[in-house]
Amino acid sequence: MPVTLYPKDLPLVIENAEIAYITDVDGDQITVTRAQEGTTAKEVATGWGVIAAITAKSITDIEDEVLTKAPASDLALKANDNAVVHLTGNETVAGVKTFSSSPIVPTPTTSTEAANKTYVDSKTGGDIAIVAADPDTSIAEGIAALIANKAENSAVVHFSGTETITGDKRFNGAFGLNVTPTTQQTAATDLGSVLSLFGFRASGSTYTLQTSGLIKMDGGVRLTSINRTANQTLSAASPVNNLCNATTAAFAITLPTAVGIAGQTYMIKKTDVSSNAVTVQTTSSQTIDGSTTYVLASQYKYVTVISDGSNWMITGNN
Structure with missing residues (x-):
């Protein structure tokens, strides 16, 4: 010292x-x-x-010790006490202040104080979305502003009556039609295209049509067929008719699992004159009339099978 x-x-x-x-x-x-x-x-x-x-x-x-503990550069970053908002006391805040979350304010007591949602709802019954700056004395102005923002009755769709709707309207949920269409499509128009007009599906896309009642057709039924020349595993979406050409080499058609697709039908036919066989086989040790395979050894031999929900049953062959 x-x-x-x-x-x-x-x-x-x-x-x-x-x-x-x-x-x-x-x-x-x-x-x-x-x-x-x-x-x-x-x-x-x-x-x-x-x-x-x-x-x-x-x-x-x-x-030197003070400056070491609190460098001048750090002190320069500190705000002056008279330039900040304190927890208590009346102070005037200037400029625009943006809050990242809604500030919580008490129930107002004067016309110049901010009003919270609870107070506004108590004055308007919770039904008025627009109120004037003074919630105590200008409710009528708020009601007038709300009415001014309502749609014209002639510009909206009503529960009853015939009305024309223009423009693209998209629904987030399902809706039902309880009327008979007045405009009929031509006989050549496929069902998918008709449904696409109502926005139910994209025209040309694959979809499943299911009904629990009787289907009656006055005309013929045309099922899609596909040519096969190599190993192929079928799916529930595969065409019913499979025309197989084994000229190059023998191959197999593998049926999908019969579980969960009861009633699903396939026809497999060998179309070529070669001695190369087309073998129809199953998955998961399922059977075709008791066997795991069915062989088409010569030209024009075919087999038609249907799923019973567990295995495959032959409904037609030669």
């Missing part, structure tokens, strides 16, 4: 004094380092004074 040595009969100024540092104390023995902080060693005589006074270096050491 620093001490100042000075003659008591002279003024206590730096020219007459010497600053020394006490470096050790052992009983009544004190060790000092003399001539510190720019002072010179004096001829100390009996009667000189010794005081533990703050020196210029003591002050600069304190300043």
